[in-house]
């Protein structure tokens with residue numbers, strides 16, 4: 001049988017570090033530190049250092065991180081939060097779960113990041129925040145978005161779920177705004193053996209509030225000062241993340257090497273790649289391309305043993321879940337074009353050199 005190359009394969013990475021991870025699990029087990037506890041705290045300290053933020057707060061997923069970021073800032077009913085239309089659906093879940101309304105804007109046709117020239121027209125007196133997304137691992141233009149937020153007195157939240165360790169103008173993303181939200185879903189650049197998420201911030205008051213919110217609104221046991229949630233991270237997840245954090249820079253570097261080959265060796269005028277500005281050091285969570293004929297291209301890949309994926313085929317404003325917001329097709333042409341034509345090529349740290357060569361050959365022969 002012919003071998004197929006998938007977009008993502010977690011097996012090799014996990015078999016390499018299995019012994020180390022199992023030793024860590026052993027420690028969690030013997031301490032029965034299954035919910036929060038010392039292993040999660042250790043991860044929080046190490047992750048904050050890695051990002052260069054004062055604090056990291058571990059939670060149960062990227063989605064709950066986004067939800068809590070809204071609550072910690074007091075964003076709720078009647079408030080509006082601006083974000084790109086072309087993101088994973090969990091970005092708008094953040095404000096929606098808090099009772100606020102996501103307001104979408106289109107993306108730039110080259111970088112596919114939030115179009116900074118479209119943000120101001122979406123601002124009104126109800127606007128409280130902008131969630132920028134470091135899409136596919138590439139930082140969005142933080143200085144520009146931040147200056148708009150400062151001008152209109154809005155909070156800036158980074159959705160860094162795809163960008164652990166990415167750099168904007170030489171500085172690691174994750175401490176440019178009020179907070180940054182991460183996912184440690186297994187398929188992310190830094191993924192737990194299980195579900196997980198986190199928030200980084202430089203503000204002590206927000207850190208304290210997040211600690212309470214994730215733990216039933218409680219600062220002192222038996223006393224609940226506000227309606228809270230059970231959004232803690234598990235001990236096994238924390239321990240696995242602690243091990244994996246040691247390797248993230250090596251893994252990101254490998255992804256960057258694969259991306260460098262794609263970017264220099266793919267030269268097919270029917271294929272468009274995400275434009276990489278010189279100030280953006282992407283960690284290439286995904287390598288998405290646009291083909292001039294999606295169906296033809298996906299068939300070409302499949303016939304040649306490459307299994308394509310799609311990130312994301314339906315933009316947020318056209319999802320049924322948001323039909324009440326009354327967006328329509330044509331509202332955000334760049335996001336819609338990307339959604340209709342995007343195909344993700346294989347991208348992960350353990351991808352073999354010969355497989356990268358094969359992908360490049362197949363893409364160029366389309």
Ligand SMILES: *Cc1c(COP(=O)(O)O)cnc(C)c1O
Nearest residue numbers: 061062063088090091161183185
């Ligand atoms: C994965 C992801 C999330 C959500 O994270 P989960 O851990 O799956 O809840 C949020 N935003 C973006 C951009 C993501 O890619």
